[in-house]
Amino acid sequence: MKDEKTKIKQEKIIELTTSFCDEKLNEEYKELSIKLVEKLGRKHDVPFKRGKLEIWASAVIYALGQINFLFDKSFEPYATPDDICNYFNTKKSTVSNKAHDIRKMLNMGHFDEEFSTGALLESQPKFYLDEESGFMIPESYINPMDSYFDEVYELFKKGEIDDAIEMLDAIDEDNPEYNRAMFYKSFILNAIGIKDDSSEIFNEFLSELDDDVDLNDLLKEDDETDENDPGYLFEMGQFNHEIGEYEDAIEYYDQSLELSPNQTHVLHFKALALSELQKYKKALKIIDKAIEINPNDYSLLNTKGLIYKQKKNINKAIKYLNEANKIKENEMSWQFKGDIYYEQEKYKKALKCYDKSIEINPEEISSYINKAKVYMEMDDLKNAEKMLNEAEKIDENNIEMLCEKGNFLLSQDKFSEAIDYYDKCLEIDDEYIEALIFKSIACANLDYYEESNKCLDKLGEINPLILMELDEMFNG
Known part of the structure; x- marks a missing residue:
């Protein structure tokens, strides 16, 4: 039985979610949010006993939105993660994590009978097993998630990396498109320089596949490959990129660019592949072309900084990482700067950079790990252990x-x-x-x-x- 304080908190969260739904969504979302809060309130250990009520209210809407494609423009109603967090004045990374906890706690997934909207349940596709590929294929041959991935793709092209990753993370393991989401996430992480996480996700993706599944099926759902489709050629380039076949990847990127020359995301990946081959001069020329097309994409400037770092031109590396931060202060610019100072044994400066990265994104595990490495070099074992323990809490x-x-x-x-x-x-x-x-x-x-x-x-x-x-x- 709930105590009086918990009842008051529950009523306040319902009041907050109701207000948002009345202003931004609709009556059905309001009813679902009330149902969700009340179900949380019936847990033996009521989770919202602790924590800021605005965060819980944000997370309730966020969790419902994730399983009902609220963030997909092709669905009605439509809202963005920023719309939710700005309304409640909450931090997106915190809300995203809390929403994940709620979905895990209540076993919420797409087409959830209890918390899905009526329109979504009505649109639930019927599948049959394609014996040749092993995939479950919609009877209509139309994938309702295509528009969702199109939006992820658009966010990636615009350099809105965090939002793209967030949409991919919203896809649960029980969703038929989970493998596709892991596939794309690995490439996006690779594009922004988080190679360890990228490889880990890609290996997980490969482990989920049957031996008889052709990876090309994930890149192109049609029976025939379309060599006149720049998007398909780019995706083939990405696949070769991820498995370390950089020369082959560049060939695909060039074919894609021949059909559509001003694709900044393709230029971005081509620069990364050239950098892996230590062809730094060509890599810089390509990344400069991408920056000329889209000068406000901070991830392009981060990559330019990384290329100079690999060339051992530290001053220019830091210059472009600083420019990326001027466009949008982001954890990766600070993390890459921290890595530079760490390699130079300028440990105090490195720690300050990693602290800034963590301040922007408290869930950025690499910054905690790198701080631990710095502390170990400084023989500060107490703080090294503390950082590693924090990292383990984020992802064991x-x-x-x-x-x-x-x-x-x-x-x-x-x-x-x-x-x-x-x-x-x-x-x-x-x-x-x-x-x-x-x-x-x-x-x-x-x-x-x-x-x-x-x-x-x-x-x-x-x-x-x-x-x-x-x-x-x-x-x-």
């Missing part, structure tokens, strides 16, 4: 965090605990080189020589040169 399965936590424990001679973390890394990616190297060291310290040698053998299979480098490092 983040492979970089797991490996760094193992490294921290290894530095404390806590070999068994370190091995546990390396094993978690290797469950995610059994070829994660850093985890194999340090697990081998930890095992050797415990006289687990057989296990240590297994790690070394695996490293030799991946790349024999690694063993030569390790031998030179320890015996040279």
